[in-house]
Amino acid sequence: MRRFNLFYYIKQGFHGAGSHGFMTFASIGIMACCLLIMGSFSLLAINLEHNLAALMAENEFLAYVDDSYDDQTAQTLESEITAIENVASCTFISREEALANYVGELEDTSLYADVPASALRARFSVQVHDIEQLQATLDEVEAIEGVVKINAALDVADGFVTMRNVMVIIALVMVVILIIVSFFIISNAIKLATSSREREIAIMKMVGATNSFVRWPFVVEGLILGLGSSLVAMLAQWGVYQLLVEAVSVYSHVQLINIIPFEALASTVAIAFCGIGLFVGVLGSVTTIRKFLLV
């Protein structure tokens, strides 16, 4: 009997979804839009996070040493810098090394052939653990006797952190709002489905249908809406993302932004969309038909 019932419920669910096709179509469309907006903001946040992580991984700043220090004394500062909590590592770069690095990056080296190494300062290259505490670390390093100047891409780091935090908050708020919107869309579609079948439900109850027997076809219908929407949203998300990737790759020589390929995110997106679709579909239909089951 159970197998027969399962088949019956699924058939009834599809029948219901099909019998008011426009409403089904509209519900799936609107809910897919919700999922798409949710997904887009989330993917943006994920990409920012990813770029931030990349930025953090290579994050370093330079601490210049007082001119009056010779290499020997300058190197004694190293232990003081590493003692600071947020400092991951610290490398001494002598005047000669600094010049060699600098010239090495240029195409035409002849200009600098005669520049003496003493024209540059000795420096430390410092890596930090947590980029969000960069400013505090910079202050601490600068306070060390013998460090005269700091050179850090603080603006870029700061901008990224703020943007990432804002995006994460927006994404979360969007997800919550749009889940609620989706819930009402499903609930409304099921309300329509049930009200057009009010007499059938009353007859079912009258001849002794159990509540679950009445409920299941509508739950299946809610599931169809939920899963249908996630499928449509998944495809749309893929398309939107590819467009975005292409748009960014036009400026790719800047190499500032590094976009995660969709393939790497596809399974996560699919699971999230299906999960939300299932959840909202079941919850929306179950809560809506409760009032019909009271008699």
Next chain:
Amino acid sequence: MIQFTNVKKTYDSNLTEALHDVSFVIEDGEFVFLVGPSGSGKSTILKLITAEERITSGGILVGDFDLGKLKKRKVPYLRRTLGIVFQDFRLIENRTVRGNLEFVMRVVNTSNKVIKERIPYVLDLVGLSDKADCYPNELSGGEQQRVAIARALVNNPSTIIADEPTGNLDPERSYELMCLLEKINQLGTTILIVTHERDLVNCFNKRVITIDNGYVTSDMENGLYDYETI
């Protein structure tokens, strides 16, 4: 068997005391008219039997079910022993006669094999074998009510309960419908019919329970429905 013992029913919504003290017993296989003026509590009695409403005090037994103690999730199983017919037929308009019957058989998990056997039998019983593929709006009122009776009968209930089944029919169709119910009764189904159509009741010489203002005022075998006795 349907047994009412000192049943009192007060509706919570407006505190109307619809039934004050109602007691009667209907044995299996009986044919009973439940009569009385409008607002006397007839429909309330039927709603209590189907557990659509719950009693305020007293006791009701319907077959093996003690309705005072009946758990909510057992209500469907009570209703499967009852076939219910209303004044307004309540057929599903977008299903054929056959579809209407099949629909209520599916609800109680009937196998395809039984459905295929049972529907022609029931349609033959109510005299609608040639209308199986018609939609309700293609049928007359009398035919629609016979479909409703077929539907009440199709799951093989022990009792058929009808609330003013002839209310929308002309006298001749009403008489035919009662004859049909009498025939069904002779095949073993208990029948309880609510009506206020005095002439019809008096044609049939059956047991008549009279309700007035929430009390049983008379209960007679081979009774008559007579306003003078009230």
